[in-house]
Amino acid sequence: MSDRFKVLEEEKVFKDPVHRYIHVRDELIWDLIGTKEFQRLRRIRQLGTTYLTFHGAEHTRFNHSLGVYEIVRRMVENLEKKIAWDPEERLVCLAAALLHDIGHGPFSHSFEKVFHTDHEQWTRAIILGNTDVHRVLTSVGGKFPKKVADVIEKTYANKLVVSLISSQIDADRMDYLLRDAFYTGVSYGNFDMERILRVMRPKEDQAVFKHSGMHAVEDYIMSRYQMYWQVYFHPVTRSAEVILSKILHRAKDLYRAGYQFKDQPKHFYTLFSGEITLADYLKLDESVILYYFQEWADEEDPILHDLCQRFMDRRLFKYVECDPGKQMSVWPELLQLFAAIGLEPEYYLVIDSSSDLPYDFYRPGEEEERLPIHLLMPGGDLRELSRESEVVEAISGKKRTDHKLYFPMDFLEDQRTYAEEKQRIIALLKAQEG
Amino acid sequence: MSDRFKVLEEEKVFKDPVHRYIHVRDELIWDLIGTKEFQRLRRIRQLGTTYLTFHGAEHTRFNHSLGVYEIVRRMVENLEKKIAWDPEERLVCLAAALLHDIGHGPFSHSFEKVFHTDHEQWTRAIILGNTDVHRVLTSVGGKFPKKVADVIEKTYANKLVVSLISSQIDADRMDYLLRDAFYTGVSYGNFDMERILRVMRPKEDQAVFKHSGMHAVEDYIMSRYQMYWQVYFHPVTRSAEVILSKILHRAKDLYRAGYQFKDQPKHFYTLFSGEITLADYLKLDESVILYYFQEWADEEDPILHDLCQRFMDRRLFKYVECDPGKQMSVWPELLQLFAAIGLEPEYYLVIDSSSDLPYDFYRPGEEEERLPIHLLMPGGDLRELSRESEVVEAISGKKRTDHKLYFPMDFLEDQRTYAEEKQRIIALLKAQEG
Amino acid sequence: MSDRFKVLEEEKVFKDPVHRYIHVRDELIWDLIGTKEFQRLRRIRQLGTTYLTFHGAEHTRFNHSLGVYEIVRRMVENLEKKIAWDPEERLVCLAAALLHDIGHGPFSHSFEKVFHTDHEQWTRAIILGNTDVHRVLTSVGGKFPKKVADVIEKTYANKLVVSLISSQIDADRMDYLLRDAFYTGVSYGNFDMERILRVMRPKEDQAVFKHSGMHAVEDYIMSRYQMYWQVYFHPVTRSAEVILSKILHRAKDLYRAGYQFKDQPKHFYTLFSGEITLADYLKLDESVILYYFQEWADEEDPILHDLCQRFMDRRLFKYVECDPGKQMSVWPELLQLFAAIGLEPEYYLVIDSSSDLPYDFYRPGEEEERLPIHLLMPGGDLRELSRESEVVEAISGKKRTDHKLYFPMDFLEDQRTYAEEKQRIIALLKAQEG
């Protein structure tokens, strides 16, 4: 092995509650973990606002990133027994696994929606820009950072490498299902990863799975399906997400309208103005956001003040199911009544939709086509998973969408003023759900 | 049951990865969990800086507090089968369990050392002061908050109730051993809690344990012993703690010396001046602290700047074992050399000691006497645990202390200047460890 | 409570690896467990020949029966909070749970097929006949045994009680899925039983499940589906089952043909002649069967000798998939070839089919109609599960059948004689599989 690919004198391990141990023997990986950009992931939770629903889900992206690295390390170890791997290709793969989420900021989902940022662009910027991560990657070779970025962006030539990091059954999904199930305490996310890794075979441009392991793959798909609806789209989590988005939205609007904040939100300036730099972006983490939310809970603006208090003290919005078909008829009256009692509908009457496509087979020509999972049949042929599994077939290609209408029930229940209007609103909301 | 003790229409549950489910059926408990002071515990990690050693240990005091409540709930359910419990006594007990850590602030250990605060006083202040917690407790009765505070302070008349919350085998210890083992991923903290709860018997002023369950109790004591040395006193965690203390220390000294901070540390003013109020205290959480550490990493003062960068980016101090006996001889030379290379020994050459007394039997007259664990023998007699268990006997009453000397090895290895002095320091440190 | 329903002075517990503890506080249950008919279940494995595929699956029906009892005990404890239960009804329920498998003999499936016995009839006979079980049951009341038998036979008036013990989501299935997954080591059988028990509600004649727990029920159905195909119908287990059946078949035929066994198979006499008594039946357990198989491995008859050696030493038949449609064409030639090389097709060329209906909704008029699972909707309505769950809908009512052809490949590979015929057989078998 070239001395560009240095190994540590003694293998290092991290104790991990999901994979038991995470093993590091490459100096590159060790050094990447030590960079300040990677350490920053310790201050960004893996599941955003989910900890407000499942109190155990306080784990961070640092935690998850190590897990994805470890799974890819095991995959490569297995695949090396079947096909030759160039030592650099191996490192590209491990580094991409470790760094695949490096561009995430705090509460990414909401930030991206409100500020039109994109964590994938930041990932690229961190890997290729003026960062410690970039310097460490470059130590292996000048073209190395670009290769790592390409893997994460799925433009890398070796599609097998890409498929380990991002496909419908990749190390990322495997780790987050197992890890999120572990930390939330739900039983849904469990599947036999060890078996899946054992039946994985390199084939042309992707990893495929021996037919004898089909049921383990089926079980993985079902875990994913259950986790989406039980955990990731939990309405209480979405309620917190709605409030969070509305806070960011309000602060941006106030800033643009020239509102004078008591404490200048300097971390947000370039974000508000749409000119955020990498250096500014890297300063954002959940501590900073929560610091501001606490500050803003003392602001004069009643909406910002109320929403921030709600978020900090977990006084969330309630919800009703919401059928977008029926919605139109009561919507105008609802808007009017909300305005009448002094609640701005823009902030206090929010429709949020979640949808998931648990598994999809290839449909050429579609915008975001997803590579299907292939089984390796006894004779050597490949077959797409849903043609063999009736359970997967049942859910594949079917997008399920769920709409909910969020609102501050506590305001409506407090009858000191506008009692009549509030009664009417509650009646309308109930009818809505029907 | 009096209507002062309202029960919820439908029992609520929290999914918990350690106890599976946490059950709440009393309105009081539900309302306490909803207070802003209790929600604030979501922003304070259970194990302080331990997450820098065991990346899984990102859980908060909110998480642990629910766990202690749940264990006490189960204890009371069991004990109710043996003796009569007044409904109020039951609620006092549950509320004390839930609130026993309510006074903790961020990184309590270091804060208490540097600022001479005391989380137990804050607990009392929150329970008895002008807070939501107090208002909710008062809804049960005017004397109720005082009773809850007394249980936590161990001055409550019913010693059995006290012993469930704080003794050498209480719900607090049981939960943190299980929970910290779960989140760190180590195997040491496991013991058979279900069995311990089953053999628990109310006896005079404390809970005792049927002799047939002695081995489960032994196992618990050993878990505690192992967790202390494997997790709680881990030298890497202590290294982070040392840096954290030195940051607070430096900031306080700079403030008192009239140093001009770029960004005014207003959250710290009353803390620095020793006049902190409850309202100020409740604003402190880990987000706020980490916000300032990030800010201070950009300060002019080289010590504050360096220490804060170290903490944020996890570039910790290394350590050598340190025998306080031998120490004296090399100490003056070390101090001199550190000064020579421009490293203030007060911040960069730190001795830290940990010590633990895993189990103790009663020694009257001692300052902090600890109630021993009693076994209920077949004939009805009580015997102190260490008289029956040779393993416990082996470790009981024996205080074990461990001293380590922390320092910035990276500075010493960087040979650009003062190469000779640095070599000499390293030689002295090695000799020190001997 | 009447003194007919005596409780133990102190609750007894069994340590159980699946449910942690099994709690017994009723004297009736304790006494039933102590009867010789129940203790006999310790000598009958829960999963028959499965231990030859999954070496961990060595657990017995004793083990499982305690588990079912424990689940029903918890169900009743939960339901008692919702509706009134007569103390006798409670005991009927617990006793039926404990005894539901009491009539099983060794390797029941094969025995029933070969000797036309029926474990359900034996269950009835043990409960109502001249047994210790009957005597213990009668201590509660003269009509008590009949009630217990009726629950197991599903003819009991209180259909709610029946549904706890046998329905599509009953304590029996819940225990065996969890237990068999635990002992085999597979991950498929896990689901959140605690949640299912929590959302269970008594409604008219059956237990229904709150809609909010639908995903836990879904997960249970999927576990069942996976366990059937991954464990219960595993082809290696079926191969052992085929050999076992053929041994019994051969021994019966030899006996009827007047064959002189070296060691008289007295335990089988009445079984062979179709006149088996309860006393004889109760003497049959797996030890007795394995004793005879070892003896018969030394018999003169080459078929009995070979099959018994195979079973004892685990030299099983191999298999090919077998499409009954294509089968006809090669079948006559296969028969002829097997005869030509001296292998009696009746014993050495065996088609075995497995089929499962993972979940079914009610189809009136069908022979073995299965009560569907109902969800309790927010408004109070009931809806059949597959109408709400698309995953369950996908697999419900669909019977899946799998046919395999078993044969002694080792004989065919041993080329000392009839090489040509054997080659031809192998070619035919391969063609067969397609």
Added chain:
Amino acid sequence: MSDRFKVLEEEKVFKDPVHRYIHVRDELIWDLIGTKEFQRLRRIRQLGTTYLTFHGAEHTRFNHSLGVYEIVRRMVENLEKKIAWDPEERLVCLAAALLHDIGHGPFSHSFEKVFHTDHEQWTRAIILGNTDVHRVLTSVGGKFPKKVADVIEKTYANKLVVSLISSQIDADRMDYLLRDAFYTGVSYGNFDMERILRVMRPKEDQAVFKHSGMHAVEDYIMSRYQMYWQVYFHPVTRSAEVILSKILHRAKDLYRAGYQFKDQPKHFYTLFSGEITLADYLKLDESVILYYFQEWADEEDPILHDLCQRFMDRRLFKYVECDPGKQMSVWPELLQLFAAIGLEPEYYLVIDSSSDLPYDFYRPGEEEERLPIHLLMPGGDLRELSRESEVVEAISGKKRTDHKLYFPMDFLEDQRTYAEEKQRIIALLKAQEG
């Protein structure tokens, strides 16, 4: 690798609930598992009569033997990274691990005591004698079987290999602690095996453990200590063992006295006469023994009849603690009273002692010296474990013995005859325990 050391075309795996998967890639190991002598271990429980106390403990020596093999396989894989291993040495090691218990018969402990057999001699006989195991081993080389036997007998030249299989911290102990804890359901046997394997280092003639892993080793020693007293020496298990020994004893005595058994116990003839051959020995398994116990429960001899019924139906003896010092005074009267009521003291009044030495350091010159566990200190020195660990020091070298007196309480409580004598016996037994 020489073609003497053939590897399988595709690695085989066994699903194992303790180690998840057991991996086999050497043809030798695969073939050994397939021998009839190894398959016979499926009919011999790992923990003898323990299943009568912990119903989950129904696992067999087959199950455990695979586990020991798997641990040694992992140890060798780790050690191969540190030192060179001859491919034959590796196979010797794996085969010895797999076969270390091959000489065990049913309920070995009792059989060895009553019939003066020795499972270690049988192990040697199976490996070196006329068996399938021997034939498979010889395929690697003529001297190969002898090497495997030498490892198991600890006379093999390479002491490092010996220490993996039998020392105070070997694969055998590691597997049985984990496995027995898993199947019984107790929590005591858990320790971090993965960590222990990671800190294992080859050093001179034994495996030693890096000092940094000391606490994992401590935890293992404590697990062993707890399992002995909580599971292996459980008084209910010992009661069943007492009855079993007495059955064998009685049958032997009757046979020698010319008693006519209804069903000739031909499997026992050579055992009774002390001339048992290997072929006879291999026919003994638990099925055969239980078959005879069932038969003997119908014998005329009242003692054999009673003891067998007790064993089959689990009506065990009760016990009192028994202080051998005090014993002498009441013993003669007890003997007299037992005789008076017609209970032969030889069978119905049995003292049984258990003792364990949880860990021992080397004491030269002692009969059964035990190699101590050594820690590898940072500087490279070795230190004996108990000099570093105060917990281990506390229990090391201390033999703990426990005496109990077993007797048929049910006979004494049945007051139909000899009421007075029975009362007196019970009084004496109670005084005894005092």
